[in-house]
Amino acid sequence: MLINCNLFDLREYWRMKKWEIPFGYNYYMENITYEEVRDVLKMFPADDTIFNFTGRSRPRCITCAVVGNGGILNGSRMGMEIDQHSYVFRVNEAYTKGYEEDVGKRTTHYVFFDRSLRYVKPEDYPISQNTTYIYVPCRKDDFSYLRAIGERTAEFNVQPEHVRIIHPDFMRYIHFVWMRVKSFRPTTGAIMTMIALHTCDKLSLYGLGYNTKYSNHYFDRKYKKFRVVRLSHDHQREIRLWDSLDKEGIVYWYRRDVF
Numbered sequence: 001m002l003i004n005c006n007l008f009d010l011r012e013y014w015r016m017k018k019w020e021i022p023f024g025y026n027y028y029m030e031n032i033t034y035e036e037v038r039d040v041l042k043m044f045p046a047d048d049t050i051f052n053f054t055g056r057s058r059p060r061c062i063t064c065a066v067v068g069n070g071g072i073l074n075g076s077r078m079g080m081e082i083d084q085h086s087y088v089f090r091v092n093e094a095y096t097k098g099y100e101e102d103v104g105k106r107t108t109h110y111v112f113f114d115r116s117l118r119y120v121k122p123e124d125y126p127i128s129q130n131t132t133y134i135y136v137p138c139r140k141d142d143f144s145y146l147r148a149i150g151e152r153t154a155e156f157n158v159q160p161e162h163v164r165i166i167h168p169d170f171m172r173y174i175h176f177v178w179m180r181v182k183s184f185r186p187t188t189g190a191i192m193t194m195i196a197l198h199t200c201d202k203l204s205l206y207g208l209g210y211n212t213k214y215s216n217h218y219f220d221r222k223y224k225k226f227r228v229v230r231l232s233h234d235h236q237r238e239i240r241l242w243d244s245l246d247k248e249g250i251v252y253w254y255r256r257d258v259f
Contacts, residue, residue: 001198003167004046010034016168022138022185023172030140040143043150044163050109050132050199051087062086064200067103068189068207069093071214072256078206079104085204091192092116094126095219102218103207107131111192113138114145117156125156133163136171136191166191178241181234190238197251204252209239211258 013034016024025032051062065085067073069092082088082104089109090096093116096105110126113136117125135146148154149163171185174194179186186194189208196203207218210226217224239259246253253259 001167001170001195002048002050002164003041004044004048004165005038005041006046007048007167008038008041013037019168019172021140021142022136022166022168023175024168027140032140032143036143040146040150041165043147044160044165047164050134050164050195052132059086061201062199063202063204064089064196065104065204065206066189066193066196066208067091067094068192068205068209069217069219070207070210071216071218071220072209072211072254072258073102073207073218074214074220076102076206076218076254076256078102078254082106082204082206087196087200089192089196090126091188093120093217093219095120095124096126097124099219109134109192109196111136111188111195113188114142116188122155127156127158129159129162131158131162133158134192134195135163135165136188137165138185166195170194179234179237181237185233187233187235187238190233190241193242197245203250204254205242205246206254208242208253209255209259210235213258 013025017026018024020026025037063085064087065082066089067082079101083106087108088104088106090107091111094110096103107126109132111134150160175186212225215223216226242253245251
């Protein structure tokens with residue numbers, strides 16, 4: 001699931017070079033070099049898990065809440081239920097302040113890429129000593145962004161030891177095995193869900209599945225209709241996947257009065 005300096009060498013670079021980022025290290029516009037990837041990976045921990053059980057045993061049952069940003073959560077009053085999970089995953093513009101009643105206040109894992117915070121003010125950045133940051137490289141510039149985080153010069157000033165980087169093999173696995181679509185990649189929310197699905201014992205999904213009944217995001221000040229970008233993501237396929245996982249009892253999907 002995670003790539004780190006211990007798992008990366010020149011042979012691995014060339015093995016993954018044949019696939020385009022985020023599924024490998026090929027990029028149609030600019031070359032991503034072995035040295036660029038190697039030097040960035042050395043800045044971050046060589047951990048192979050998103051959980052830290054140092055000094056304690058792994059809980060017998062890890063419950064996780066994946067919290068998307070869908071407007072379905074506005075007025076839901078699901079915050080307390082979300083916060084009762086062992087771990088809480090959030091993504092992109094993961095506002096909690098002022099929305100605690102609907103989305104909760106805890107964030108243990110934050111899944112993001114270089115554009116996730118472009119509309120977020122620095123005072124609203126999800127920065128905490130208790131949060132693990134899971135990064136999804138999707139283009140060449142992402143390695144420059146990671147380097148800035150590693151050097152502590154990024155505006156998103158989180159401690160490098162708390163950062164984990166998604167492995168291109170895992171991205172390829174979820175895209176071609178789970179999603180089976182022709183779009184560019186899964187949504188970042190879907191990537192977050194797959195990470196949690198493969199690490200947690202019991203998983204609940206909130207705020208996933210965009211629709212037109214509710215605004216695009218739970219934090220919208222006025223109604224914004226969800227806009228489909230078909231070439232980038234296949235939202236309908238993801239909704240069908242959450243629906244099937246829920247009906248098979250693999251996850252709990254908060255449907256409200258929509259799905």
